[in-house]
Amino acid sequence: MVLTQRDGNPIQSAGVWFSKDEIFNVSSATSAIFNVGIHLHPNNLKYILIEGKKAKILIAPLNSPIHYSLNRILQQQGILDNKHEFFIAITAQPNTNLGGIFLQTSECLKKIKTTLITSGESFKPPLVQFDEQRIQSIIKGFNVKENENFNFKVSSFSLNLSENMSMELRKVLSNFSIAIPDLKYAYITIEGGFIASKILKNTNDKEENLDNISAMSYALFQTANRCAWLLKKMNAENILLDCENSFQ
Structure with a gap:
C-alpha cells in the first residue's frame, strides 16, 4: 500500500517492495490513473479497482465522499480540499474478498485522516500551480500556434x-x-x-462528450495496463470506477 500525492510522489508505503525506483514507478502510474478517474468523475469518485490474473489494485482518494465529517474537519484545517491532492493505492491477491478490501480501505482512510488531524500540521503537496497571468507569461516564451477550430469527431x-x-x-x-x-x-x-x-x-x-469519455477511458485502460505490469507483470482485465450514484 502506498499513500501518494496527486503529482505522483510517494509519501509513505507499507508492505513488500523491491526497490526505490519501483515505488516511484508505481506511484507515477497510479497517479496517472487517479487523475484520469478524477477527470471523468470529479465530484463523486469513491475508488478505482483494477483486476488481473495475479492481483487486484485498488486506488482511492483520501477525501473520498464516504467520510463526510472527517473531510469537513480536514478542509477546515486546510489539510484537504476538493482538489483530490492525496490518494492511496493498495495491491492484494486476486482471490482476496472484495468486501473485505473495501472495509479495510475505509478503515485505513479513516486512520490516515485521523493521524493528519491530530498531528496539528498542515500538509500540502508541492504541486506547481499558476494563475492565468503566469500561464500567459510562460506561453509567450514559446512559439505557440494560434488557436484554430478543428473538428476531430x-x-x-x-x-x-x-x-x-x-x-x-x-x-x-x-x-x-x-x-x-x-x-x-x-x-x-x-x-x-x-x-x-x-x-x-x-x-x-x-x-x-461520449467521444471525450471514450478517449479518456482508453487512456485510463492503457495506463492501468502499465501499472499492472510494473506491479505484477500482468495485464489489466477489468477496471471499475465506483462513484456515489453510478459506476463505469
Missing part, C-alpha cells in the same frame, strides 16, 4: 467497418442495455479510444 463510417459488423456490434450493445435497466450509455472502442459502436439510454450527455 470520428464516425463509425470512418473506421471502415462493414455493415454486418456494425449491425452485430449494435445488437450486442442493445442486448447489454436490456440486461442493465439503469444503463446510461455503453460503447465499444478500438485502439486509440475511437468509438466503433455506442448506445445512449438514460443520459443527457451529448455525443461529443
